[in-house]
Amino acid sequence: MAGGRKDLVLELRQIVRGFGLGETRIDVLKKINFQLARGEVVALLGPSGSGKSTLLHIAGLLEKPESGDVVIHGKACTTMSDSQRTAMRRKELGFVYQFHHLLPEFTAMENVALPQMIAGKSRRKAEEKAAQLLGELGLSARVAHQPMQLSGGEQQRVAIARALANGPAVLLADEPTGNLDPRTAGAVFENLMALVRGTGLAALIATHNFDLARTMDRVVRLEDGHLSESAPGAL
Ligand SMILES: Nc1ncnc2c1ncn2[C@@H]1O[C@H](COP(=O)(O)OP(=O)(O)O)[C@@H](O)[C@H]1O
Numbered sequence: 495m496a497g498g499r500k501d502l503v504l505e506l507r508q509i510v511r512g513f514g515l516g517e518t519r520i521d522v523l524k525k526i527n528f529q530l531a532r533g534e535v536v537a538l539l540g541p542s543g544s545g546k547s548t549l550l551h552i553a554g555l556l557e558k559p560e561s562g563d564v565v566i567h568g569k570a571c572t573t574m575s576d577s578q579r580t581a582m583r584r585k586e587l588g589f590v591y592q593f594h595h596l597l598p599e600f601t602a603m604e605n606v607a608l609p610q611m612i613a614g615k616s617r618r619k620a621e622e623k624a625a626q627l628l629g630e631l632g633l634s635a636r637v638a639h640q641p642m643q644l645s646g647g648e649q650q651r652v653a654i655a656r657a658l659a660n661g662p663a664v665l666l667a668d669e670p671t672g673n674l675d676p677r678t679a680g681a682v683f684e685n686l687m688a689l690v691r692g693t694g695l696a697a698l699i700a701t702h703n704f705d706l707a708r709t710m711d712r713v714v715r716l717e718d719g720h721l722s723e724s725a726p727g728a729l
């Protein structure tokens with residue numbers, strides 16, 4: 495890589511992951527290398543089934559690769575204990591899924607406050623931060639609603655607030671607007687980008703939407719187990 499790439503927050507080194515054994519085995523990730531610098535926002539493109547979710551789960555320390563290393567702030571995570579990985583994930587990583595995965599019995603406020611309290615913040619501090627994030631996402635009037643009482647776009651905004659609540663260094667998002675109608679998707683995506691740019695955090699965002707991908711700093715494409723760089727302007 496060129497100079498100026500020293501401030502790396504996330505690195506994938508020679509990541510290998512497949513599923514199944516013997517003749518039925520599929521190699522999904524074949525020695526993937528990737529580097530994400532501080533403040534950089536990267537689109538992850540690739541056909542359905544190409545391994546985007548698998549890659550994001552591995553980068554997010556939710557799954558382990560068969561071989562290779564995930565390096566966060568210069569620390570190799572593969573050899574860490576489960577509790578060290580969990581601590582690293584809580585401190586440095588925020589994850590947004592295609593489906594919101596909010597806790598159904600809790601309000602928007604509680605969904606955003608809980609992960610902060612698990613990380614050790616007082617309820618008051620956690621709720622302050624939750625109110626601020628939900629406010630920035632235009633949800634001030636929705637903080638006391640449960641997920642079922644929110645629209646799809648609102649649910650996904652709460653999920654974004656939850657992912658950012660602990661002030662991660664890296665946001666990983668798996669088709670975060672893929673389940674929304676195009677208009678809502680565009681609006682939610684704008685919210686997401688504004689928050690990411692405002693806090694200067696790095697992000698890797700899987701999407702099928704070229705219009706969204708074009709607004710990011712870099713575009714990488716996953717195909718046949720390999721990751722290649724493409725120019726956002728060429729989409
Ligand atoms: N837990 C699993 N068990 C078996 N196969 C899996 C598992 N997870 C993913 N796969 C397979 O790995 C490939 C990549 O899946 P995925 O990462 O979900 O792709 P994408 O997110 O790009 O659609 C697919 O062929 C999928 O069926």
Ligand SMILES: [Mg+2]
Pocket residue numbers: 546547548668
């Ligand atoms: Mg997927």
